Amino acid sequence: MTNRKPKKFTAFLWHRRVGLFALVLVIILAITGIMLNHTEQFELDETYVNNSWLLNWYGIEPEDEPISFRVGEHIISSWHDQLFFDDVAITSLEQNIHGAIAGEQFIVVALDNVLILLTPDGELVEHVSTSISFSDIQRLGMKYKRPVIETSEPLYYMADEHILDWDVIANEDIKWTEEYPLTKNEKEKLLIAYRGNGLKLERVILDLHSGRIFGSYGVYLMDAAAIALLWLSLSGLWVWSSRRNKMRKKKHFQKHHRK
Structure with a gap:
């Protein structure tokens, strides 16, 4: 061999x-x-990435749960310092959300001491500070199709039709907003919208x-x-x-x- x-x-x-x-x-x-x-x-x-695998890889996912309110056929949500109209990001938030209603002219969103006014189509109109009239908003409601605010005292204020002046009223016949539990599909769409502005x-x-x-x-x-x-x-x-x-x-x- x-x-x-x-x-x-x-x-x-x-x-x-x-x-x-x-x-x-x-x-x-x-x-x-x-x-x-x-x-x-x-x-x-x-251009923003909306691929779920990539977004998970980067760890772009809010730790808290969204807070949502039903306004007619639309959903107003606050999630990780962002305000959403359905699944569209509207503006950033620095305060907690306490409710959203559809007024005669605007959709009104209540934060700690700021009101955000939106058009019925979800376009941002303006931020209105309430710190001069009242602060520490706890709840947002409606009476006679006008916004009503409950503060921490507690005191109750109702806006005029232009949401410029506020009068103290009694806590009677006020329809308070309640959180809306998102369906699985609605939450998934909201998550995609949130992530879409994150990467x-x-x-x-x-x-x-x-x-x-x-x-x-x-x-x-x-x-x-x-x-x-x-x-x-x-x-x-x-x-x-x-x-x-x-x-x-x-x-x-x-x-x-x-x-």
Whole structure:
């Protein structure tokens, strides 16, 4: 029997294996690099991600539960410092929500000491501070189709038809708002709306380009791809040079050993 030694890995074989390993990362680097060079054209800074898997990966999910109120055919919700009209984000919030009603002219949303006025279609009209007239709003209700506020004293104030002046009234025949329990489908739509304003596509492309999207070791993975590219260049040059020298020796041998 003849003893056969195991074949050694040549630079060419390693060159091919490392090339296959680095191929995917190099493609990612190239595509994301081109996109980042044309951020404005691709509108990366204006586009929001709504893919559930990506949003879960980034941990973009509110910790608390939404507080919602039914207003006619629409739903007013407060969730993680944002106000929503159905599944559309309207404005940011710095105070707690205490109710929402449909008045004669506007939809009225009550916070701690601010009223937010919306059109019947959900467009923001203005923020009205109530700190001069009263504060510490506890509940929002309606009487004679006009907003009624309960404060912490407790005192009860009813607005005029233009929601400019308030009169103290007795706590009689007031229809108070109650929280509306969202259905599973309504909550899912609201979650999509919330997440839609939480993650820009530009950030995802940047993290993909740097490797941070893969976690704490992702940067080193991209560093490895860069090193692999450098090694591929040097080893490719070495393989080309070796083959060229072999071809020269072969031609030289054939030239001097012809019959």
